Amino acid sequence: MSEQTRAETVLADAVRRSLDGCLRAPAFRRSPKLAAFLGYIVEEELAGRGETIKAYTIATQALGRADSFDPSNDPSVRVEAGRLRRVLDEVYADEGRALPVRILVPVGAYRPSFESQSAEIPSREAVSRESTIEEVLPRGEAARGLPGPAAVPARIPAPPALRPSPRAGSPLFENRGQAVLALLLVLIAFLLTIEIGLQIYIITQT
Incomplete structure (x- = not known):
């Protein structure tokens, strides 16, 4: 006994x-x-x-x-x-x-x-295997033994966009406003040159 x-x-x-x-x-x-x-x-x-x-x-x-x-x-x-x-x-x-x-x-x-008691505690290996299955399959599909969607790899972030370098033949100014501003600056410089030239001529004649 x-x-x-x-x-x-x-x-x-x-x-x-x-x-x-x-x-x-x-x-x-x-x-x-x-x-x-x-x-x-x-x-x-x-x-x-x-x-x-x-x-x-x-x-x-x-x-x-x-x-x-x-x-x-x-x-x-x-x-x-x-x-x-x-x-x-x-x-x-x-x-x-x-x-x-x-x-x-x-x-x-x-x-x-x-x-x-017939109920047994699941072995560590069985628990690990079940957890691995549930990570790939939804719980309902894992229980029915159905194949789940393939694992999707993590999306790699795209590198930041690089500013394109100017190429030969590309326009000098990106928009019309920049072109007008440049033209005005050239005109002002031309007028200043004329005025300075007149001042010099007057001084030399006196």
Whole structure:
């Protein structure tokens, strides 16, 4: 019985890992009494002493009751067993789904039974492969196994436009306004030259 549990060929090591996982759950952390109840009955069953699990032994060895405890007059163990079943259901509906063994306390009894859980945690390799597929395919298409669009390479930004260098034969001025301004400057320079020439002529004649 130390290597296998009652009713199923479940390894005791897997049962203890599941027990530890349950006791770490918030529901059991909030209730040390229920944690002691569960730990006691599981360890007794694994040790081959399942037949001795009774209301009296649970009360005196797990719940801290006195040796004078009388289960026929005190229903506290039955009440705690009911709470224990509800908390186990709560744990296995959440974080306990990842545990290898489900611990059960049948109604009307205190001896636990154990069931291997078929749900398995995906391996790291499988998770990595699924993540890689979802990066390329939309989630719906990846689930249906449909090919998705080919990966589009990142767009390389175009280099800034370069100012074209003047080529032979290109117009000297880019627009008419520049041409008119240049013509006015030439005309002003011509008039100034004439005026200076006249001034020089007048000075030389006097």
